[in-house]
Amino acid sequence: MIGARRHLLELASMTADEIEQLLDLADTFSDISRRPIKKVPTLRGRTIVNLFMEPSTRTRSSFELAAKRLSADTLNISGGSSSVVKGETLLDTARNLAAYRPDIIVLRHKDAGAPHLLSRHVDASIVNAGDGAHEHPTQGLLDMLTIRQHCKGIAGRKVAIIGDIAHSRVARSGIVGLAKLGAEVVVCGPPTMLPAEIETLGCVATSDRTQAVTDADVVMMLRIQKERLKEELFPSDREYSRIFGLNRTALALAKPDCLVMHPGPINRGVELEPDVADGPQSVILDQVANGLAVRMAVLYYCAGGAA
Amino acid sequence: MSGQRIWIRGGTVVCPASGFEGPGVVEIVGDTIAAVHPGTGPSNTPGRVIDADGAVVAPGFVDLHAHLGEPGDEYKEDLETAGQAAVRGGFTSVCASPDTHPVNDSRAFTEYLVRRGAATAAARILPIGALTVGCEGKRLTEMYDLCAAGAVALGDGQRSVADAGLFRRAMEYAKAVGVPVFEFPEDASLSLGGVMHEGRVSTQLGLRGVPCAAEDVVVHRAIELVRHTGARVHLGPISTHGAVMAVKRAKEQGLPLTCAVAAAQLHLLDASIAESWSPHLHVRPPLRSESHREALRVGLQEGVIDAVTSNHRPQGAVDKEVPFARAEPGMSGLQTTLGLVLRLVEQGILSLSDAVARLAVGPADVLGMAAGRLTAGAKADVVVFDPSVKVRVESAVLASRSKNTPFLGQALPGRVLATLVGGRVAYGEDDEVKL
Numbered sequence: 001m002i003g004a005r006r007h008l009l010e011l012a013s014m015t016a017d018e019i020e021q022l023l024d025l026a027d028t029f030s031d032i033s034r035r036p037i038k039k040v041p042t043l044r045g046r047t048i049v050n051l052f053m054e055p056s057t058r059t060r061s062s063f064e065l066a067a068k069r070l071s072a073d074t075l076n077i078s079g080g081s082s083s084v085v086k087g088e089t090l091l092d093t094a095r096n097l098a099a100y101r102p103d104i105i106v107l108r109h110k111d112a113g114a115p116h117l118l119s120r121h122v123d124a125s126i127v128n129a130g131d132g133a134h135e136h137p138t139q140g141l142l143d144m145l146t147i148r149q150h151c152k153g154i155a156g157r158k159v160a161i162i163g164d165i166a167h168s169r170v171a172r173s174g175i176v177g178l179a180k181l182g183a184e185v186v187v188c189g190p191p192t193m194l195p196a197e198i199e200t201l202g203c204v205a206t207s208d209r210t211q212a213v214t215d216a217d218v219v220m221m222l223r224i225q226k227e228r229l230k231e232e233l234f235p236s237d238r239e240y241s242r243i244f245g246l247n248r249t250a251l252a253l254a255k256p257d258c259l260v261m262h263p264g265p266i267n268r269g270v271e272l273e274p275d276v277a278d279g280p281q282s283v284i285l286d287q288v289a290n291g292l293a294v295r296m297a298v299l300y301y302c303a304g305g306a307a
Numbered sequence: 308m309s310g311q312r313i314w315i316r317g318g319t320v321v322c323p324a325s326g327f328e329g330p331g332v333v334e335i336v337g338d339t340i341a342a343v344h345p346g347t348g349p350s351n352t353p354g355r356v357i358d359a360d361g362a363v364v365a366p367g368f369v370d371l372h373a374h375l376g377e378p379g380d381e382y383k384e385d386l387e388t389a390g391q392a393a394v395r396g397g398f399t400s401v402c403a404s405p406d407t408h409p410v411n412d413s414r415a416f417t418e419y420l421v422r423r424g425a426a427t428a429a430a431r432i433l434p435i436g437a438l439t440v441g442c443e444g445k446r447l448t449e450m451y452d453l454c455a456a457g458a459v460a461l462g463d464g465q466r467s468v469a470d471a472g473l474f475r476r477a478m479e480y481a482k483a484v485g486v487p488v489f490e491f492p493e494d495a496s497l498s499l500g501g502v503m504h505e506g507r508v509s510t511q512l513g514l515r516g517v518p519c520a521a522e523d524v525v526v527h528r529a530i531e532l533v534r535h536t537g538a539r540v541h542l543g544p545i546s547t548h549g550a551v552m553a554v555k556r557a558k559e560q561g562l563p564l565t566c567a568v569a570a571a572q573l574h575l576l577d578a579s580i581a582e583s584w585s586p587h588l589h590v591r592p593p594l595r596s597e598s599h600r601e602a603l604r605v606g607l608q609e610g611v612i613d614a615v616t617s618n619h620r621p622q623g624a625v626d627k628e629v630p631f632a633r634a635e636p637g638m639s640g641l642q643t644t645l646g647l648v649l650r651l652v653e654q655g656i657l658s659l660s661d662a663v664a665r666l667a668v669g670p671a672d673v674l675g676m677a678a679g680r681l682t683a684g685a686k687a688d689v690v691v692f693d694p695s696v697k698v699r700v701e702s703a704v705l706a707s708r709s710k711n712t713p714f715l716g717q718a719l720p721g722r723v724l725a726t727l728v729g730g731r732v733a734y735g736e737d738d739e740v741k742l
Binding site for chain 1 (some may be wrong): 507510512515518584625629630631633742
């Protein structure tokens with residue numbers, strides 16, 4: 001059976017139709033969270049393992065809540081508390097968990113391709129909750145859902161993604177997903193953070209913030225973590241925020257109703273000025289709410305439901 | 308000359324060094340080639356006959372870059388299993404990379420390798436001594452001692468000496484010792500954390516790339532230091548268009564520079580990683596894109612590249628059953644090299660004679676050794692193979708302790724029928740193959 005399951009590994013290999021169907025499904029699931037009783041029996045009796053080998057607060061809680069609202073049984077395992085610290089390999093951990101016969105394993109891992117590896121060796125549907133700098137497909141979907149809700153569609157919209165593109169899985173899923181749905185994607189950051197041939201993913205690349213933001217429908221800011229970088233990619237937070245950060249002056253170049261997005265957690269004052277993060281154009285909390293709906297849709301889809 | 312007499316009859320003798328290519332008989336006495344007779348040779352001769360009807364009789368292959376596991380990584384490979392893999396792949400001499408655990412940086416260690424090799428390996432084991440102590444790039448090794456014990460070249464395995472000043476002194480010193488310096492062309496600060504070719508595919512997969520510049524910078528530095536010191540330097544394995552161009556120019560200028568390419572590099576591309584995420588494709592140097600592969604093929608055709616190597620670096624299953632970036636780089640290569648080179652012959656990229664040259668006399672000349680030749684008086688290191696038979700690469704046929712190769716399941720041309728090392732049948736008629 002291995003390999004025959006329905007997985008969500010990446011947006012890169014999905015078609016525009018498949019993505020749209022998942023977004024439609026997420027729209028219907030978002031209603032559930034607005035009801036007084038926020039639970040449906042859809043996945044009753046199903047088992048979902050949340051295997052988070054890398055620290056995560058919002059993605060993990062979002063997946064957990066999504067599973068619970070669908071009435072699935074959940075098992076949460078995180079890197080720091082598991083036998084990984086005792087030297088167990090990812091595959092051994094996953095095979096042990098698979099012995100419980102879960103329907104879905106949601107995996108967050110620091111290595112690109114880890115979910116693909118699991119999908120070939122473990123008999124469960126694998127959902128990628130972020131693999132290294134490769135993809136974060138549910139983040140990409142929730143970003144697209146948010147844009148679709150606010151901008152009345154994605155095709156033809158100009159979306160600027162600004163930050164450390166090279167090390168960002170959010171950027172990769174965003175670029176490929178948005179490009180498939182016809183958006184005009186511009187990525188922006190210091191040249192040290194723009195990876196080789198990034199434009200082949202379906203975007204325009206620039207180090208000029210003005211070019212990126214001008215007439216944008218959406219500006220998506222990425223988290224900058226200087227302390228986590230292996231090498232020197234920019235001189236200081238101070239210079240970064242001045243040249244690449246989003247403040248009110250820079251945002252004024254965008255369309256008047258331009259959305260401000262951020263995958264969180266925000267470094268206030270580095271990539272995003274507080275007044276912009278909390279301003280009227282910010283849809284950051286909508287992203288969080290949509291994350292829940294998207295993850296319900298993805299779990300439902302991977303458990304065999306029709307998209 | 309005394310000892311057993313062997314006649315290898317009925318085959319097509321291909322010896323690029325002497326220019327002999329055609330029907331012929333190789334006459335061996337003891338551990339030495341007595342003569343190569345054109346045509347059917349003398350008849351009714353006493354001695355043992357190896358029937359090479361329809362096959363190619365070539366000088367035994369010489370491998371410049373192989374990691375043999377012993378000591379330290381015996382769960383991946385040891386000299387015995389590597390030796391078996393070598394002779395099954397047509398190699399009669401295999402250089403042993405010094406970056407074992409511990410590193411081969413002393414006379415005692417080299418003597419141990421020579422002794423162990425002679426006792427357990429079916430092929431000749433040629434130790435490469437470390438250029439710097441511990442391959443750490445800080446202090447010079449006792450090079451005279453290493454070479455007196457049997458080291459055929461000096462290098463730091465898959466490390467380049469970062470300190471250009473020290474590298475210069477090492478080259479000067481090695482020149483006096485009389486052996487080539489092996490330089491692995493990868494600048495560690497530029498390749499930092501990289502696991503595949505930097506380009507479109509690494510960007511798509513979010514894997515950290517090794518830019519071509521990491522290789523080209525080291526190649527250009529080596530060339531200028533060769534110009535300055537006059538020392539013999541061998542670069543390998545190389546993987547970039549820039550390296551081929553730079554070596555070509557340096558050779559035109561008469562500099563004593565050589566280079567080798569890994570057989571798999573002549574076929575596989577970085578794009579395959581996006582299809583499978585297979586950790587078997589995680590190798591050093593990394594698989595690169597189409598234009599680099601094309602440059603390597605042309606370089607091989609033109610003789611800019613002297614040798615094809617197995618770049619044998621077997622890894623255990625535990626080293627490969629992990630996400631791509633975490634996998635130990637390297638593949639088992641001794642038994643697929645001939646097939647991959649013959650595939651180039653099938654594709655019209657290399658002549659059969661050039662294919663044999665890059666596997667035998669080419670690498671032998673890099674080392675300044677008399678091997679790789681079928682001429683009277685040469686050591687009787689001979690391989691007999693049938694290029695028209697395809698062999699499926701399967702775990703069961705791989706003698707290496709590690710079966711990690713991306714070619715598993717593929718049929719490669721070239722069946723090795725017999726391999727003779729010093730006149731002794733190291734692989735062949737007494738094994739599963741009947742001649």
